[in-house]
Amino acid sequence: MTTRDSKDSDLQRSLTLLWTERRRGQRGPRSRLTVELIAQAAVRIADADGLDAVSMQRVATELGYSTMSLYNHVPSKDLLLEVAADVGAGAPPDLGGTADFREAVRRWVGALWAGFHSRPWILRVPLDHAPVGPNQLAWLDRLLRPLLAAGLPGGEARAAALHLTAVVRGTAQISINMAGEHKRDNGIPRSDADLTHVVAELLDPADYPALTAVHAAGLAGPERADGDALPFELGFGVDRFLDGIESWVAAKSGD
Amino acid sequence: MTTRDSKDSDLQRSLTLLWTERRRGQRGPRSRLTVELIAQAAVRIADADGLDAVSMQRVATELGYSTMSLYNHVPSKDLLLEVAADVGAGAPPDLGGTADFREAVRRWVGALWAGFHSRPWILRVPLDHAPVGPNQLAWLDRLLRPLLAAGLPGGEARAAALHLTAVVRGTAQISINMAGEHKRDNGIPRSDADLTHVVAELLDPADYPALTAVHAAGLAGPERADGDALPFELGFGVDRFLDGIESWVAAKSGD
DNA sequence: ACGTTTCTATGTATGGTGTACATAGTTTCG
DNA sequence: CGAAACTATGTACACCATACATAGAAACGT
16 A cells, blocks of 8 residues: 555545656656556457456456556556546547537537447446546536637536536437447347337337327438538437527627 | 247347236246346345445345346346336326426426436446336336427427436436535545545646636536526526527427 | 146356455665 | 665455256146
């Protein structure tokens, strides 16, 4: 144990490790292992074989160290996963050139959406703390800029950013796994589309009137995602939200 | 193994178990254990000690059975958790008497929000399949009704419902654990409010201009959640979204 | 009524997990 | 040049999900 200071919490300790580069001037041998290296290895494994494949043993052997070495740099697996999620998130897109705030937000949403698609395991990392990694903060910052530029005061911009982040995250969680590449059952890949049919047979239309109505009407959905357009399931809600924001700031400024 | 039909997938099998009550007329002794009982036990444990405390052993001993008995009724722990999440969600609120569609949606959102607060472990159950439990479908149905009544066509109502579900789920995931009753560090409870301060010291304002601006302005937030009002962090976005929906249907019908 | 079938519940065993703890070795400071 | 402090390692433990074989009981066909 490092035991630098007993009041030093695990969380704060690992936070400092994340934010400050290697401190120098300590006694022992300098560590060849770093939090970044460990997190990157975890990301590599999660990318290749999913989040469940990330175990301390696997990460350690991936790096060529013993399992317990990791605990010199990371207090627990849970925190390692949070750090890995931050590392895996990467840097946010640069929206500097986007004048229209709607377009900027849409691009931000699209980038996050794409990120969740390329690393779906991030959605499965349980978040135990407020987002606090450098990349997560950078993403948030990049979203806040167009919202502030649009004329929202601080508190409302924060709420709007939370709303958008939550929408993308929640929508991704709900709809990504429906595509279900990774899902195979008895070796047969199974898209959840069939599943809804299976259920449809079982449920009583009287109990779910709205659902059956929508189900009947909703099958004609040949959605196109040309270029940077968002898929309809995500884009419709985002557009309505931006409509609302726009008229909100218009009403306030015209007030 | 039941091996009723080799094409019968695990998922479908457990779905059938969830939806159809106990079939009769089989050979062996009727089972005293049921999926519902098992799921309820899992819910009880998760309520008491969190999702991590839910193990097959614990569930079994809670019911007074051996560990392996559970596998006669549930194909895997993962599916058990999904069923438990559905059971734990409970029945949706009855919005029958609410004439205003905005008010109905807000009440639905508030109820789901409250549900996630009272059972935060539901947010940690990884969802591997399209929502398909009876309760989840009931919640969805109840949300679709006011949206359809407001004049949205099927596909848009579905997208709007997805948006709202995702918002509540995502916002809950992000902001619930910030309250962090369960979080204690070195035995000292720690609300993540301090945490942001710790980070604030570390980060360079030049890198996160929007964030620091919002942070400076945003501290004056004595939000009140009187009665059935939603907290500002959630309510602002929902209200803007509903604004957008309203003007959308108005524009369409006036068209 | 009876044997056969078919189901439930159990016990045992296996390979994996996160991590507490003690130790050996190495680097830097006083 | 000791001595302190740090890194990496090895061992050990409790627990986990679940594959598999078995025992027993209930309902069916006769």
